[in-house]
Amino acid sequence: MSELLLEARGLYKDYCRRGLAAPPVKVLEDLDFLLAQGETVAIQGESGVGKTTLLNLLGGLDRPDSGILLFGGEEIPLEPAARARWRRGAVGIIFQFHGLLGEFTAAENVALAGLIRGWRRADALRRAEDLLGRLGLAERSEHHPDQLSGGEQQRVALARALVTEPALLLADEPTGNLDPRTGGRVLDTLFDLQQELGFSLVVATHSERLARRCHRALRLERGRLVAITTFAGSEGSS
Numbered sequence: 071m072s073e074l075l076l077e078a079r080g081l082y083k084d085y086c087r088r089g090l091a092a093p094p095v096k097v098l099e100d101l102d103f104l105l106a107q108g109e110t111v112a113i114q115g116e117s118g119v120g121k122t123t124l125l126n127l128l129g130g131l132d133r134p135d136s137g138i139l140l141f142g143g144e145e146i147p148l149e150p151a152a153r154a155r156w157r158r159g160a161v162g163i164i165f166q167f168h169g170l171l172g173e174f175t176a177a178e179n180v181a182l183a184g185l186i187r188g189w190r191r192a193d194a195l196r197r198a199e200d201l202l203g204r205l206g207l208a209e210r211s212e213h214h215p216d217q218l219s220g221g222e223q224q225r226v227a228l229a230r231a232l233v234t235e236p237a238l239l240l241a242d243e244p245t246g247n248l249d250p251r252t253g254g255r256v257l258d259t260l261f262d263l264q265q266e267l268g269f270s271l272v273v274a275t276h277s278e279r280l281a282r283r284c285h286r287a288l289r290l291e292r293g294r295l296v297a298i299t300t301f302a303g304s305e306g307s308s
């Protein structure tokens with residue numbers, strides 16, 4: 071595998087429950103994680119074990135209580151505004167519940183990621199429409215999210231995460247609320263684009279089928295990543 075993209079060492083994360091005398095919820099404890107450029111990794115583990123928490127740290131949506139997080143050899147900024155700037159340049163994120171904005175069309179939802187980075191509106195829309203076309207949604211780009219099927223919405227979310235061509239894509243149960251057939255198509259699209267664009271992928275999932283398409287699967291358990299499974303190359307689209 072090629073160069074290191076992401077390096078996490080000794081990450082700790084607790085959640086304090088405001089207003090309660092109860093002790094904090096310990097989620098991540100001395101967690102280490104290395105991710106190579108172009109590598110695809112599945113994070114598995116029971117509900118509540120901390121998968122989303124980990125993705126939030128890797129994508130700079132939240133910061134660890136302690137530990138080191140390096141991206142391309144440089145520390146991810148701790149200060150929120152600098153962290154947000156870094157994130158917009160480096161990371162695409164797909165949430166479990168896609169989070170598309172209902173008042174905007176599919177193309178506008180995708181283009182927004184570029185507008186936030188300072189692209190001109192016409193350029194952002196053109197790139198959004200190109201990518202939606204590649205995802206088989208050319209005819210749907212003027213539709214609003216509530217005029218799209220679940221699988222189509224999930225593909226728009228994929229386009230939104232990738233339109234700025236980030237080096238790292240984080241996906242949280244990207245097919246969790248789709249039927250198996252539609253979920254399979256979204257995965258085909260995801261892994262085709264990964265082959266084409268070469269981004270690294272970290273995906274939190276309960277799905278064994280998704281995990282088997284990644285280079286590696288790790289299990290999050292008692293605050294750390296364990297039980298590494300290396301698949302004999304990703305199975306590719308089938």
Ligand SMILES: Nc1ncnc2c1ncn2[C@@H]1O[C@H](COP(=O)(O)OP(=O)(O)OP(=O)(O)O)[C@@H](O)[C@H]1O
Pocket residue numbers: 085086087095097115116117118119120121122123124
């Ligand atoms: N903002 C928060 N404040 C307090 N506790 C939280 C917060 N967010 C998450 N938790 C707790 O931290 C633990 C880890 O949550 P997390 O969402 O990372 O789990 P997960 O592995 O993604 O679960 P799932 O598979 O259900 O999505 C859970 O026990 C959860 O209740």
Ligand SMILES: [Mg+2]
Pocket residue numbers: 121122123242274
């Ligand atoms: Mg989760």
